[in-house]
Amino acid sequence: MKRNTWQREAVRSALGTQMGFVSAQGLHSSLKNSGSHIGLATVYRALADLAQEGEADSLQSPEGESLYRACSLEHHHHLICRSCGLTVEIEADEVEEWARRTAQQHGFSRPEHVVDIFGFCSACVPPVPA
Amino acid sequence: MKRNTWQREAVRSALGTQMGFVSAQGLHSSLKNSGSHIGLATVYRALADLAQEGEADSLQSPEGESLYRACSLEHHHHLICRSCGLTVEIEADEVEEWARRTAQQHGFSRPEHVVDIFGFCSACVPPVPA
DNA sequence: TTGGTATTGAAAATCATTATCAATACACTG
DNA sequence: CAGTGTATTGATAATGATTTTCAATACCAA
Numbered sequence: 548m549k550r551n552t553w554q555r556e557a558v559r560s561a562l563g564t565q566m567g568f569v570s571a572q573g574l575h576s577s578l579k580n581s582g583s584h585i586g587l588a589t590v591y592r593a594l595a596d597l598a599q600e601g602e603a604d605s606l607q608s609p610e611g612e613s614l615y616r617a618c619s620l621e622h623h624h625h626l627i628c629r630s631c632g633l634t635v636e637i638e639a640d641e642v643e644e645w646a647r648r649t650a651q652q653h654g655f656s657r658p659e660h661v662v663d664i665f666g667f668c669s670a671c672v673p674p675v676p677a
Numbered sequence: 678m679k680r681n682t683w684q685r686e687a688v689r690s691a692l693g694t695q696m697g698f699v700s701a702q703g704l705h706s707s708l709k710n711s712g713s714h715i716g717l718a719t720v721y722r723a724l725a726d727l728a729q730e731g732e733a734d735s736l737q738s739p740e741g742e743s744l745y746r747a748c749s750l751e752h753h754h755h756l757i758c759r760s761c762g763l764t765v766e767i768e769a770d771e772v773e774e775w776a777r778r779t780a781q782q783h784g785f786s787r788p789e790h791v792v793d794i795f796g797f798c799s800a801c802v803p804p805v806p807a
Numbered sequence: 808t809t810g811g812t813a814t815t816g817a818a819a820a821t822c823a824t825t826a827t828c829a830a831t832a833c834a835c836t837g
Numbered sequence: 838c839a840g841t842g843t844a845t846t847g848a849t850a851a852t853g854a855t856t857t858t859c860a861a862t863a864c865c866a867a
Binding site: 607609611612613626628635637639641642645646649650653654655656657658659660661662663664665666667668669 | 737739741742743756758765767769771772775776779780783784785786787788789790791792793794795796797798799
């Protein structure tokens with residue numbers, strides 16, 4: 548049976564206070580700084596659980612790190628600032644529709660799509676362009 | 678100055694024979710099995726180069742691995758079979774447009790988007806549904 | 808309170824990827 | 838073709854995120 552521990556609650560709560568996506572490591576440091584003695588492995592486990600239950604949203608940063616964020620239960624996508632991490636939840640019915648249609652056209656079943664936009668928000672000056 | 682080595686050529690060529698996305702590790706094994714003595718680090722370097730020059734396309738698998746594939750130079754997206762790796766290159770002008778528009782609406786600059794669909798192709802029977 | 812068992816957490820184990828660095832192999836020169 | 842400067846290679850060590858291990862602990866139903 549699944550139990551309620553202060554650790555799980557701490558992770559859920561800490562995730563809620565974050566304005567954008569955080570890595571497990573990042574959330575762990577954040578918790579430590581707030582005086583918590585929670586273990587790193589526990590943070591990983593709690594985040595994985597939250598993500599599985601749909602309470603958190605997870606995605607891979609372009610560098611391959613797993614990032615998490617508290618989210619509403621509906622399916623949605625993100626616009627993420629590469630610099631400050633500011634995240635805007637965006638709807639994309641248009642894209643949902645496109646993904647479904649495209650998968651079907653090619654005979655693919657049970658499609659899941661990854662649709663996220665990374666950029667620099669208005670408050671962050673873009674680094675040297677390529 | 679950039680030099681032409683048989684290793685770089687071997688990676689380029691091996692990538693060309695793959696039908697879908699491959700990981701650096703996978704391509705390395707593949708080359709080894711074909712009798713090549715190429716080193717793993719070299720495969721990583723060659724793939725990174727190819728990706729940078731636009732000769733290869735790279736993306737992160739849902740598990741966080743970097744996957745590569747020989748590709749046409751234009752920007753495009755993918756429909757990837759989770760089971761056999763079959764990959765279909767898809768165009769998504771509609772989505773390009775949407776991404777650009779959405780980023781702009783929220784004041785984001787230099788947007789890059791991640792748009793890929795994972796599913797099961799018609800030849801692969803889907804595993805137990807959730 | 809008590810017992811069965813999830814859960815925890817420190818440390819070790821994994822795994823993909825990157826850095827190191829001496830040896831090697833391109834490619835340009837004469 | 839030989840000589841030379843330097844990019845490239847590759848075995849291996851290092852890194853960094855994530856997972857596993859496993860004994861100690863804490864949850865919760867009875």
